[in-house]
Amino acid sequence: MFRNFIQNLDQKKLKVFFVFLIFSFVSWSISKLSQTYDSWIEVTLIPTKFPDSLLLKNESTQRVNLRLKASGFKLLGMQIGEKSEKVNLSSISKNNAGYYLTNGKLKNQWERRFSNAEILSLQPDSVFFDLYQVQAKKVKVKPKLGLDLVQNYVLLGSLRVEPDSIMIKGPASEIENINVIETVEFTLREVSENFSQKLLIAKPENFSSSEILKSAVLVSGNVVKFSEKVFELPIEVKNTPKGYDLRVFPKTVSLLCKAGEDDLRKLTESDFKVVAVYDSIVTNQNALRLTIEQKPKNTIALRLLENEVKFVLEPK
Known part of the structure; x- marks a missing residue:
């Protein structure tokens, strides 16, 4: 009987009724909430x-x-x-x-x-x-970052680590012998420009009850394209004995300098000083040892092509 009643209802009116019913329920819910x-x-x-x-x-x-x-x-x-x-x-x-x-x-x-x-x-x-x-202590961070540099490029200076030290804390038995903590290993490939790389801190072995208070550090460095140049430099003699003349031969020495291309163009012979120091106790009877006494800060590597120079010591 109820089914017949529903079927006899106007379907359009029924739809309108349900719409108003749903709207009323939503309005009531919003009001209550x-x-x-x-x-x-x-x-x-x-x-x-x-x-x-x-x-x-x-x-x-x-x-x-x-x-x-x-x-x-x-x-x-x-x-x-x-x-x-x-x-x-x-x-x-x-x-x-x-x-x-x-x-x-x-x-x-x-x-x-x-x-x-x-x-x-x-x-x-x-x-x-x-x-x-627990105990707490600050330890240095050692970055394990490998650099695969493009040919003729070099790292200028050393890697920078920020922060370079971090706090660890835990039982004394776990942390007392830890003075350096490493990062995870990572390698940058085909490096030809300045870089900055985030590295996660590696958890040391047997570090079960301790905590590292920083999870990562930022490792960066400057990379430059280098070139080489040979400078011909005069040799300065030091510590000549009184009453003697000390002559060296040859009077100049070749110095191979490696530096960034821009820095190398600015360097001159006057930026370097090579000396031969006479010492009667340690000096070889035939030669004096050469050392680089003055050099610019912006060089990457220096190498004397001759490490010794012949000399003659004559009374005045």
Whole structure:
């Protein structure tokens, strides 16, 4: 009988009826969700910013119940899925039961994060964290970066690491013998220009209960195209004995200089000084050792083509 009644209804009127029914339901829902309510939600805590002397046990997880006053829309969004919030442990307190934060401190941290919502209360009154005492120290970072340089290109100076040292903390037995920490290995290919590369820190072996406070460093360097040039330089004699003349032959020496192309064009013989120092104790009877006493900072490599020079020592 009911089926016959439905079939006898005007289908067009029926469709209009359902449209108005759905519209009414949506309007009623919006009206209700726009009103203010208070409700409890469970929040998982994500600890951050530990004091230098403390670490959290990996298996430790804390949750609090948070009572919020907000619109129905806001509360509905918070109750969908698992809710988690970061908590700053830098001001953590300690008593006989362990390390804890009061719900007052948690409320102060979170008030700005919950926009358009008021925190009414938290449970429990204090949240305890399973922390343990550790040591902290700063160690140098050693970059393990390989460079595959294009032919006739060279690294100018040394690699720069930012930061060049990082903090580690953990039990003394794990960190006391660690003074340098390495990055993961990485190679840059076909390098022909200045570079900057982010490298992750490699976790040392047997580092199970310790923590590295920075996960990566930035390694950079300057790369230039180099060229070579031979300079013919005069030899300056030093420490000639009194009452003698000391003559060297030849009077000049060839110096092979490697530098960036732009820097090499600016260099002259006056930028270098090669000396032969006479020493009656260590000097060979026939030759004096040559050394480069003055050189520009912007050279890559220098090599004397002759390391010794003959000499004659004659009375005046």
